[in-house]
Amino acid sequence: MYVTSRDERRHRSETAILAAARELFAEVGFERATIRAVAAQANVDPALVMQHFGNKEALFAAATQWPGEHQRILDATPDSLAAAALDDLLAHFEEADDRGGAVALMRSCLTHPTAMQVMRDQVMCERQAAVAGKLTGEDAELRAGLFAACMVGLGMARYLIRLEPVASASQEDLHRLMEPVLKALTE
Amino acid sequence: MYVTSRDERRHRSETAILAAARELFAEVGFERATIRAVAAQANVDPALVMQHFGNKEALFAAATQWPGEHQRILDATPDSLAAAALDDLLAHFEEADDRGGAVALMRSCLTHPTAMQVMRDQVMCERQAAVAGKLTGEDAELRAGLFAACMVGLGMARYLIRLEPVASASQEDLHRLMEPVLKALTE
DNA sequence: TACATCACTCTACGCGCGTTGACCGTTGCA
DNA sequence: TGCAACGGTCAACGCGCGTAGAGTGATGTA
Structure with missing residues (x-):
């Protein structure tokens, strides 16, 4: 049949x-x-x-393919960079269809060689470069790298380690508190 | 013999x-x-x-016993909190005798249940509480949590993922660039 | 209707792992 | 000097893993 x-x-x-x-x-x-x-x-x-x-x-x-897209960051002005990066993170972890894929990559990125390479070379470096391109002043690359590091830290604390109250904070609170932090690197 | x-x-x-x-x-x-x-x-x-x-x-x-000591943070004034936390991180990863122990714990903290628990409950939560105790104003706990998240992100980018130029930056540059970032959370 | 093709399952192989218990030679006490 | 205690090794067990190849029944084609 x-x-x-x-x-x-x-x-x-x-x-x-x-x-x-x-x-x-x-x-x-x-x-x-x-x-x-x-x-x-x-x-x-x-x-x-x-x-x-x-x-x-x-x-x-x-x-685990991490959506390579980071158009938000490329489109941002130096002033909206912080907000754009936060949106980029939140979109990947809380809105994407293959949401689990981002967590999966991040979960193994410290212990799996390929995952680490993808995380560094395709996720972080690309975003770091995109951010650095918008920065003026000295240490643009290093500041962009620290920017990426903070974003990764936020992602890990919120979605993997589930550190409270970071894990349960609203998107609004994250924007409100993190934007000034990131702006200390972009200005 | x-x-x-x-x-x-x-x-x-x-x-x-x-x-x-x-x-x-x-x-x-x-x-x-x-x-x-x-x-x-x-x-x-x-x-x-x-x-x-x-x-x-x-x-x-x-x-992997992470030196539980974080006296530097407990001793800090609200104003020196950022510098103290950075010193705390650098000491654990670049000066401690059992230096590898900190990397070992961090390496597995996303994939090993006990390591994650120690990382969250003994490393991050304790430091978060120490930081929160020195903060005034609203959202002290959340701000302290984000503070901890940024520190973890820095540690992972520098010592595990080895993202350049963060991995090779001098301690001085880290202090100079990160202190204003962290101060956005402590003020 | 007969046959080829495909998605799928069954069974099993080989390997490397954590772990164990019997064994051996040295050390130190009576 | 004899013997118990101990640090250390050897050989092996059982398990669960990734993986392979033969087999099966439904699907599509002539």
């Missing part, structure tokens, strides 16, 4: 695997998340995961 | 194991550091590691 097309089935299981992988990688990191657990959560055989993604590294890479 | 006393031997191998463990945990984190590798680096049998520390978790706990 005809139930679902092949493409549909394939696409559905791939989506399920990817969602399960994102969730588990985000929760416990690369090492502690097992193919078997991902498969179980996706209601699928472990071997199917391999068939779709080849190996665990590739699954991780597919599950 | 009499070579070394039992106590001396025991103490020596324990020290060697601890140093090796600190180095490996700091380099690759809890999961990727193996008992076998620690033993090899300490020129010792893996079983001896178990005999000294019981199991891998206990070895990790022994190797």
Whole structure:
């Protein structure tokens, strides 16, 4: 009996695997998340995961792509840089469709070589460069780097370590209190 | 023939194991550091590691004790809080004897349950409370939390992710550029 | 209707890990 | 000097992991 097309089935299981992988990688990191657990959560055989993604590294890479877009920062004026960067962070962690992907990358970025490289070279360096391009005065690169460091610290404290009351603070409070902080680096 | 006393031997191998463990945990984190590798680096049998520390978790706990001391922060005036916190960070990572222990704890604090708990409850919360106690005005706790977040971000960018030019910046430059940033939270 | 193709599952392999218990040689006490 | 205690090693166990290859039944095609 005809139930679902092949493409549909394939696409559905791939989506399920990817969602399960994102969730588990985000929760416990690369090492502690097992193919078997991902498969179980996706209601699928472990071997199917391999068939779709080849190996665990590739699954991780597919599950953690951080939206490279940081248009907000590129569009900002020197004066709105702080607000733009905060919006960029909040968007990635609280609004994006593949929200878990950002947490997953960050969770493993201290212990997984590729994740660290992506975090440094594709996430932080790019944003640092975008910020530095808008800065005047001395130490533009270093100030932009410290800017990025503070943003990462905020992200980790709020979304991974869940330090209170940072984790539960409203977006408004974060903007209100962090913008002056970041502006000390941009002015 | 009499070579070394039992106590001396025991103490020596324990020290060697601890140093090796600190180095490996700091380099690759809890999961990727193996008992076998620690033993090899300490020129010792893996079983001896178990005999000294019981199991891998206990070895990790022994190797990563973050110096709880944060007297600098407790002694600071509201005005010198930023400088004191920076000194606290720099001391732990660049001057302490068991320097690697701080990196080891931080390396695994996103992926190892106990490390995360220690990081949050013993390192961040305590310092956050010490900072909050010196703050006046509204949102003292939240501002102190953001303060802690920025410090963690700086530590991770400089010592773990090694984001340039933050990683290679002089202590003087860090003080000069970061103090105004942190003061935006303490004033 | 017959056959090829595909998504998917089953079973199992090999490996490296943390951990254990028996063993060995030195140390130090009676 | 004899013997218990101890630091240290050796060989091995069991487990859970990533992964591979053969098998199965539904799907699509001629």
